[in-house]
Amino acid sequence: MRNGIIGLAGGIILASVCAWTVADDPVPTGPYSLRYPSSFGGRFTIPADNPTTQEGVYLGRMLFYEPKLSSSQTISCASCHQQERAFTDGLARSVGVSGKFTQRNSMSLANLLWVRQLFWDGRANSLEEQALVPLGHADEMGSKTGEAARRLQKTTLYPTLFKQVFGSDTITDGRIGKALAQFERTLISANSRYDRYLQGSYQLTEAEQRGLQLFNSAPSMERNVRGGNCAHCHGGPKLYQEVFHNNGLDQKPADAGRQEITGLDSDKGRFRVPTLRNIELTAPYMHDGRLATLIDVLDHYSEHIQNSPTLSPELPGETNGFHLTNGEKKDLIAFLRLFTDSTFIQNPQFSNPHMKKIER
CATH class of the missing domain: 1.10.760.10 (Cytochrome c-like domain)
Structure with missing residues (x-):
């Protein structure tokens, strides 16, 4: 206990x-x-x-x-x-x-x-x-x-x-x-600073505003847009989508995940997208708890995505990540902390x- x-x-x-x-x-x-x-x-x-x-x-x-x-x-x-x-x-x-x-x-x-x-x-x-x-x-x-x-x-x-x-x-x-x-x-x-921002009663700091932009943006070299594409899976007021993804933790997943239920090869290594609400309080992260901190999570999506046949297409497996800068990671964490609901x-x-x- x-x-x-x-x-x-x-x-x-x-x-x-x-x-x-x-x-x-x-x-x-x-x-x-x-x-x-x-x-x-x-x-x-x-x-x-x-x-x-x-x-x-x-x-x-x-x-x-x-x-x-x-x-x-x-x-x-x-x-x-x-x-x-x-x-x-x-x-x-x-x-x-x-x-x-x-x-x-x-x-x-x-x-x-x-x-x-x-x-x-x-x-x-x-x-x-x-x-x-x-x-x-x-x-x-x-x-x-x-x-x-x-x-x-x-x-x-x-x-x-x-x-x-x-x-x-x-x-x-x-x-x-x-x-x-x-x-x-x-x-x-439903009573975090993020909720109050959505209601117009909380003003984002500069770091939180930059984090919001990174969270919502898919990167594009052609348009000179930086981003982590987080909202593709965690967008909307509830901060999750009712989908299953392989987020590149392993080239050969030891845990079959969704495939155990459906029997489909395309579901190997896919897991339900969890809500990001109160993410600051719910460490460690991922289905097996392998990532201890939020910076570890951002490091994974930035540099350590493993390519595999069932990797979700929204993730850059060929380049192993979004290659965020240290400053961008700090801004994203500032934004993620808005989701903590003390009430x-x-x-x-x-x-x-x-x-x-x-x-x-």
């Missing part, structure tokens, strides 16, 4: 003492209003059999932070998706109940409402489906079919909550997935509901 633990040895604490107790707030009820900028668009689907309700979101939030979902009862969804890291975990690859590394890096959960193909390889077509994959994976939460549901059924808390949401106190894996999906749909990040990582509606801080 990587949540901050502070050890004190031989010291006397004179300041206020913090205690933690199980939250006992009343469960809200009624429809849940999803709020987001109009620029994000309404192209999303909420299943008819799983409408978003306040009580459903509350239950999903409880389950998101519930270690009883794992076979060891020590790992929760939040272990690999920590709010302060924009719901990532700071590791190249996560560690679950088996103690082994997972195959891929833990993705940010921001703005999943609009994502139609989940995981790096797009294997899940809904949040309900996605939620059950780590639940049963031997190297993640490791619970066999029905095991987590039986553990929750034995508690005094959860049967009542499930009855409020689903009309029955019977707990199943499917209902666990539905509740988690309801909560995850509320994880909307998202501090929103109490997304925090651990099992614990409530009391100053005394």
Whole structure:
């Protein structure tokens, strides 16, 4: 577990003492209003059999932070998706109940409402489906079919909550997935400096303005245009496109990526384009976490792109990159930092509901 633990040895604490107790707030009820900028668009689907309700979101939030979902009862969804890291975990690859590394890096959960193909390889077509994959994976939460549901059924808390949401106190894996999906749909990040710039209430610095130009521009020697062509994959208000790309990490990818799902040779080494929202907080980067910093990412696109038959055509494989200057990389990083949304990582509606801080 990587949540901050502070050890004190031989010291006397004179300041206020913090205690933690199980939250006992009343469960809200009624429809849940999803709020987001109009620029994000309404192209999303909420299943008819799983409408978003306040009580459903509350239950999903409880389950998101519930270690009883794992076979060891020590790992929760939040272990690999920590709010302060924009719901990532700071590791190249996560560690679950088996103690082994997972195959891929833990993705940010921001703005999943609009994502139609989940995981790096797009294997899940809904949040309900996605939620059950780590639940049963031997190297993640490791619970066999029905095991987590039986553990929750034995508690005094959860049967009542499930009855409020689903009309029955019977707990199943499917209902666990539905509740988690309801909560995850509320994880909307839309209040960064970049959003305020789009709304006309923030003025870019000179470095940020240059970074924006590089971000949006495809380079052209004929027109004397410099650029990183970032917007081709990460353009638009949500800062991602619903596509899969081979971004030139390897000439011969060890991880087949999207090809594992489609079986197509053309999909070898292709992975879902992640959002750049809160990118400053979600290191390390790429599907396997191989790049530790933002400058490492820009170095890759600048000088280290590996050519291969499935390399995305938007990338200059023959010249191994866009050959950005050090100044251009600094300007791009200044622009990328605009995407950090402090309200998202501090929103109490997304925090651990099992614990409530009391100053005394």
